[in-house]
Amino acid sequence: xxxxxxxxxxxxxxxxxxxxxxxxxxxxxxxxxxxxxxxxxxxxxxxxxxxxxxxxxxxxxxxxxxxxxxxxxxxxxxxxxxxxxxxxxxxxxxxxxxxxxxxxxxxxxxxxxxxxxxxxxxxxxxxxxxxxxxxxxxxxxxxxxxxxxxxxxxxxxxxxxxxxxxxxxxxxxxxxxxxxxxxxxxxxxxxxxxxxxxxxxxxxxxxxxxxxxxxxxxxxxxxxxxxxxxxxxxxxxxxxxxxxxxxxxxxxxxxxxxxxxxxxxxxxxxxxxxxxxxxxxxxxxxxxxxxxxxxxxxxxxxxxxxxxxxxxxxxxxxxxxxxxxxxxxxxxxxxxxxxxxxxxxxxxxxxxxxxxxxxxxxxxxxxxxxxxxxxxxxxxxxxxxxxxxxxxxxxxxxxxxxxxxxxxxxxxxxxxxxxxxxxxxxxxxxxxxxxxxxxxxxxxxxxxxxxxxxxxxxxxxxxxxxxxxxxxxxxxxxxxxxxxxxxx
Numbered sequence: 022x023x024x025x026x027x028x029x030x031x032x033x034x035x036x037x038x039x040x041x042x043x044x045x046x047x048x049x050x051x052x053x054x055x056x057x058x059x060x061x062x063x064x065x066x067x068x069x070x071x072x073x074x075x076x077x078x079x080x081x082x083x084x085x086x087x088x089x090x091x092x093x094x095x096x097x098x099x100x101x102x103x104x105x106x107x108x109x110x111x112x113x114x115x116x117x118x119x120x121x122x123x124x125x126x127x128x129x130x131x132x133x134x135x136x137x138x139x140x141x142x143x144x145x146x147x148x149x150x151x152x153x154x155x156x157x158x159x160x161x162x163x164x165x166x167x168x169x170x171x172x173x174x175x176x177x178x179x180x181x182x183x184x185x186x187x188x189x190x191x192x193x194x195x196x197x198x199x200x201x202x203x204x205x206x207x208x209x210x211x212x213x214x215x216x217x218x219x220x221x222x223x224x225x226x227x228x229x230x231x232x233x234x235x236x237x238x239x240x241x242x243x244x245x246x247x248x249x250x251x252x253x254x255x256x257x258x259x260x261x262x263x264x265x266x267x268x269x270x271x272x273x274x275x276x277x278x279x280x281x282x283x284x285x286x287x288x289x290x291x292x293x294x295x296x297x298x299x300x301x302x303x304x305x306x307x308x309x310x311x312x313x314x315x316x317x318x319x320x321x322x323x324x325x326x327x328x329x330x331x332x333x334x335x336x337x338x339x340x341x342x343x344x345x346x347x348x349x350x351x352x353x354x355x356x357x358x359x360x361x362x363x364x365x366x367x368x369x370x371x372x373x374x375x376x377x378x379x380x381x382x383x384x385x386x387x388x389x390x391x392x393x394x395x396x397x398x399x400x401x402x403x404x405x406x407x408x409x410x411x412x413x414x415x416x417x418x419x420x421x422x423x424x425x426x427x428x429x430x431x432x433x434x435x436x437x438x439x440x441x442x443x444x445x446x447x448x449x450x451x452x453x454x455x456x457x458x459x460x461x462x463x464x465x466x467x468x469x470x471x472x473x474x475x476x477x478x479x480x481x482x483x484x485x486x487x488x489x490x491x492x493x494x495x496x497x498x499x500x501x502x503x504x505x506x507x508x509x
Contacts, residue, residue: 054078054080054176054177055078055176055177055178055179055200055201056075056076056077056078056081056126056175056176056177056178056179057074057075057076057178057179057180057181058073058074058075058168058178058179058180058181058204058207059072059073059074059075059076059180059181059182059184060072060073060180060181060182060184060185060191060212061183061184061185062160062184062185062186062214063132065186066186067157068155068156068157068158068159068160068214068215069134069155069156069157069160070132070133070134070155071132071133071134071155071160071162071167071212071214072130072131072132072133072184073130073131073132073133073167073168074128074129074130075128075129075130075169075178076126076128077109077110077122077126077127077128077129077176078126078176079124079125079126080126080176081122081126081175081176082122082123082124082125082126083121083122083124083173084121084122084171084172084173084174084175084176085113085119085120085121085122085171085172085173086110086119086120086122086129086169086170086171086172086175087117087118087119087120087169087170087172088102088117088118088119088169088170089117089165089169089170090117090118092163092165092166093148093151093165094146094147094148094151095147095151095152095166097136098166098167099118100136101133101134101135101136101152101153101166101167102131102132102133102167103131103132103134104130104131104132105129105130105131106129106130106131107120107127107128107129107130108127108128109122109123109125109126109127109128110122110123110127110128110129111123129169133153133155133162133167134153134155135152135153135154135155135156136152136153137152140275141154141274141275142275143275143277143278148274148284148295149274149275149295150272150274150284150295151163151166151295152166153166153167154272156215158215158216159213159214159215159216159217159234160212160213160214160215161211161212161213161214161234161270161272162211162212163210163211163212163288163293164192164207164208164209164210164211164212164288165208165209168204168207168208169204169208170204170205170208171204171205174203175203175204176201177198177200177201177202177203178198178201178202178203178204178207179195179198179199179200179201179202180193180194180195180197180198180202180207181195182194182195185214186214186215188214188215188216188217188219189212189213189214189215190212190213190214190217190219190230190231190232190268190270191210191211191212191268192207192209192210192211192212192268192288192289192290192291193206193207193210193290194266197266197290206289207289209288209289210288210289210291211268211270211288211291211293213232213234213270213272216234217232217233217234217270218231218232218233218234218241219231219232220233220241220245222245222249224245224248224249224252224253225249225252225253225256226262226265227249227252227263227264227265227266227267228265228266228267229245229248229249229266229267229268229269230266230267230268230269231244231245231268231269231270231271232268232269232270232271233269233270233271234271234272234273235271235272235273235296235298236273236298237271237273237296237298237300237305238300238301238302238305239302239305239306243302243306244269244271244294244305244309245269246354247306247309247310247313247349247354248267248269248292248309248313250348250349250352250353250354251309251310251313251314251348251349251352251354252267252313252316253352254348254351254352254509255313255314255316255317255348257351257509258344258348258351258421258424258425258509259317259421259424259425259428260425260428260429261317261321261425261428261429263316264290266290267290267291267292268290268291268292269291269292269294270291270292270293270294271293271294271295271296272293272294272295273295273296273297273298274295274296274297275297276297276298276299277297281296281297281299281300281301281304282295282296282297282300283295283296283297283300283304283305283308284296284308285308285309285311285312286312287312287313287315287316287320289320292309292312292313293312294308294309294312296308306349306354307345307346307349307363310345310346310348310349310354311341311342311345314341314344314345314348315341317424317428318336318337318340318341318344318424319337319427319436321428321431322427322428322431322436322440323431323433323434323435323436323440324435324436325337325435325436326435326437329385331384331385331388331398332381332385332438333438333441334388334398334399334402335381335398335401335402335405335457335461336402336441336445337398338398338399338402339398339399339400339401339402339403339405339406340402340403340406340420340424342367342399342400342402342403342406343402343403343406343407343410343420344406344420344424346360346363346364346403347360347410347505347506350502350505350506351506351509356498356502357492357498357499357501357502357505358492358498360502360505361478361490361491361492364403364404364407364490365487365488365489365490367399367400367403367404368400368404368469368480368488368490369487369488370396370400371397371400371401371404371467371469372469372486372487372488374393374396374397374400375393376391376393376394376397377397377400377401377464377466377467378464378465378466379394379397379464380461380462380463380464381461381462381464382462383464384397384398384464401460401461401467402461404467404469404472405456405457405460405461405467406420407472407474408456408472408473408474409445409449409453409456410507411473411474411475412449412450412452412453412473413448413449413450414507416448416449416450418448419448419507419508420448420449421507421509422448423444423445423447423448423449426444426447426448427440427441427444430444442454442457445457469488469490470482470488474490475501475504475505476493476504477492477493477496477500477501477504477505478490478491478492478493478501478505479491479492479493
């Protein structure tokens with residue numbers, strides 16, 4: 022014992038004389054405090070099961086991981102996970118699956134696999150395609166359905182994707198998280214593996230990785246062209262550059278009993294399209310455009326309160342729908358007649374909707390009761406956004422500037438109704454408040470013919486009762502196009 026102590030003292034003496042080792046820089050300190058998210062397949066070149074592991078450092082001690090049971094239309098998400106193993110984590114009592122991380126850190130590992138046989142279908146699933154899909158030839162997963170939440174923010178996570186096959190695409194590359202990514206961002210992702218068509222292209226300064234499976238009315242180049250044009254126009258009009266890279270994922274879903282289905286969603290640095298293969302080109306293009314506008318409205322404006330989102334859909338979905346049409350026109354993806362036809366369709370869907378006079382409070386409660394209720398914020402909000410764009414332009418700046426203002430003032434704070442209304446009123450003037458109270462809060466019906474429109478556009482009521490927006494006689498379509506768009 023004495024000899025060991027003397028030896029130890031000798032080592033300490035030598036250390037005192039030796040130069041100090043180099044101290045870690047900020048990135049090194051961050052990495053030392055970071056955890057690791059590892060993704061892989063259970064068997065090489067087979068995709069029936071996906072492996073997930075979270076290695077958590079001592080810096081995460083005391084924080085809590087919880088696995089959601091529900092997300093969007095999906096329920097019973099615990100059925101997707103199996104073979105869970107942990108070390109250094111304490112499972113907390115209660116109905117949910119929740120773990121507290123111990124003093125020394127620890128890890129949790131589990132396997133994800135679909136919990137139904139064969140392909141998804143409309144009878145079994147509310148929205149086929151959102152639930153985890155794993156099969157021998159491919160797998161398709163949304164992060165929100167298989168990754169946990171961190172109740173206290175947690176620690177940054179680096180990525181280990183070495184166990185994924187070459188035929189794979191995740192919303193994040195390992196280099197994106199070299200100094201750590203938030204678990205919330207990583208969960209807002211998509212993972213595609215197997216028999217997708219993978220490609221990489223450039224959209225200006227943005228790298229677009231695509232993972233497309235299925236045969237559609239638009240090919241991969243056409244879809245990527247829509248994405249590139251919309252990202253470019255969004256950056257110009259909202260004065261806010263997109264990320265350096267994105268993933269664009271497309272997965273086929275079965276056609277509904279009648280018609281076709283196209284569903285899009287925007288994720289962190291990625292966009293997702295779920296579509297039946299009988300969907301037409303116009304619907305595919307517009308859905309892609311709409312989801313890309315969500316990159317700015319509202320993703321870059323700050324987080325929103327999900328529990329009350331329905332109350333502000335007049336803006337979050339209505340303004341997005343309007344700009345989906347406007348930015349397609351600006352990008353040359355559609356022409357003036359297409360834009361006016363799209364706005365005419367919105368007006369006529371609104372006029373024929375039995376839900377058109379639902380006040381905001383009732384709509385928030387009944388938003389998922391019917392297709393008409395779900396579509397109302399898009400229709401009513403887009404028509405008002407066009408009207409407000411013209412009012413704002415008369416005061417020197419259009420609705421584009423409202424979006425830019427909300428993005429610029431975002432410093433991580435929540436995107437509240439008060440912030441939205443203040444930004445709108447500042448650019449539009451007093452009529453904004455009266456319009457909002459009358460047509461959204463109280464639900465009084467809009468008259469499309471009474472909207473403030475570009476001078477080159479007229480609204481006429483047809484004998485059938487429908488409304489048609491058209492270029493006034495004698496005005497060239499290109500001249501009207503420039504007036505509709507205004508200055509970028």
